[in-house]
Amino acid sequence: MKKRDFLRVSSTVAVGSMVLPLISCGKEEKAAEGVAKAVSEAGFELPDLPYNFDALAPAIDEETMKIHHGKHHAGYVRKLNAALNEAKDLKADSLEGLLMEIGPEDTALRNNGGGHYNHSLFWKIMSPNGGGQPTGDLADAIKSDFGSFAAFRDEFTAAAGLFGSGWAWLCVKDDGKLMVTSTPNQDNPLMKNIVDETAQPILGLDVWEHAYYLNYQNRRGDYIEKFFSLIDWNSVEKNMKAAG
Ligand code: MN
Numbered sequence: 001m002k003k004r005d006f007l008r009v010s011s012t013v014a015v016g017s018m019v020l021p022l023i024s025c026g027k028e029e030k031a032a033e034g035v036a037k038a039v040s041e042a043g044f045e046l047p048d049l050p051y052n053f054d055a056l057a058p059a060i061d062e063e064t065m066k067i068h069h070g071k072h073h074a075g076y077v078r079k080l081n082a083a084l085n086e087a088k089d090l091k092a093d094s095l096e097g098l099l100m101e102i103g104p105e106d107t108a109l110r111n112n113g114g115g116h117y118n119h120s121l122f123w124k125i126m127s128p129n130g131g132g133q134p135t136g137d138l139a140d141a142i143k144s145d146f147g148s149f150a151a152f153r154d155e156f157t158a159a160a161g162l163f164g165s166g167w168a169w170l171c172v173k174d175d176g177k178l179m180v181t182s183t184p185n186q187d188n189p190l191m192k193n194i195v196d197e198t199a200q201p202i203l204g205l206d207v208w209e210h211a212y213y214l215n216y217q218n219r220r221g222d223y224i225e226k227f228f229s230l231i232d233w234n235s236v237e238k239n240m241k242a243a244g
Contacts, residue, residue, distance in 0.1 A: 043080075043084065044077050044080055044081055045077065046073060046074045046077045047120055049065070049069055050123065050124065051127065053066050056126060059226040059230050060215070060230070061214060061215045063214055064210075064214045064215060067210070067214075068206075069119075072115075072119070072210055073115070073116070073119040073120075076115030076116045076186070077116050079108060079111075079112040080108075080113050080115070080116050083108035083109050083112055083113075086108070087106075087109060095116065095117055098113050099113055099114065099188050099190040100191070100198075101193075102193065102194075103194070104193065104194055110186070110191070111186050114186035114188045115186040117188055117190075118167055118186055118188055119206070121204050122205070122206050124232075124235055125202075125203050125204065125231060125236055126227075126231065127230065127231075128230075130229065130230045130231045130232040130233070131229040133149050133233070134149070135233070136237060137240070137241070138233060138236060141178055141240065142178065145179075146178070152178075152180070153228065155180045156170060156180050156205075157221075157224055157225075159180050159182040160182065160205050160207050160224045161220070161221070164184060165185055165208040166183055166184040166207060166208070167182060167186075167187075167204050167205060167206055168181075168204070168207060168224075169181050169199075169203065169205075170203035170204075171199035171200055171201045171202060172199060172200045172244075173197070174199070176244075178240075179199055181195075181197070181199070183195060188201060200239075201239075202236050202239035202240050205224065207220060207224070211223070
């Protein structure tokens with residue numbers, strides 16, 4: 001097997017195994033089929049949403065979800081696969097490894113590898129049954145590292161107000177503590193050659209205008225507030241525990 005083929009297959013497996021435990025009840029069988037199909041084909045594949053396109057309305061409307069998933073995310077996957085065809089020297093054997101390896105000059109892999117990873121996480125940490133506040137170990141960690149849920153929420157909301165397009169993140173740092181940060185464009189906290197402090201993202205919010213403009217126009221603050229009614233805290237807690 002050529003190295004590039006190995007990278008593709010391994011990457012797909014790694015993404016599948018990362019995402020699978022976060023699928024909500026009743027979707028396991030469908031997700032397993034998706035992973036098997038992806039492994040049998042070259043390159044990364046657009047993951048299905050774990051809910052219907054209209055499931056997050058009215059916080060996020062159906063048309064926005066269809067365009068965001070079927071056009072924007074699909075475009076990142078397509079361009080990532082095209083960029084991998086041109087990448088000769090990559091050593092990474094997973095999508096996470098790819099993000100950790102690339103540098104600022106790897107424009108296509110940076111934008112589209114980040115775009116694929118970021119959106120794959122974003123869909124999983126929202127749910128039509130989301131909202132409220134975390135419980136259990138995640139609630140304890142937020143209280144310990146931010147002082148209170150309200151303080152965390154304020155910090156995250158401020159991060160999501162970054163100028164221009166980008167993402168707000170809740171991450172687990174190397175020392176195990178939680179951190180809020182933001183990245184521009186499709187950058188990701190795993191990009192150690194690009195960000196100031198590397199960390200494992202466990203919750204992400206897309207604040208590109210394409211994520212909210214149809215419904216909210218210029219009112220990004222209203223979109224951020226509604227996003228909190230969608231957060232699947234069980235999913236975020238699983239991500240925290242997987243981050244170790
Ligand atoms: Mn987006």
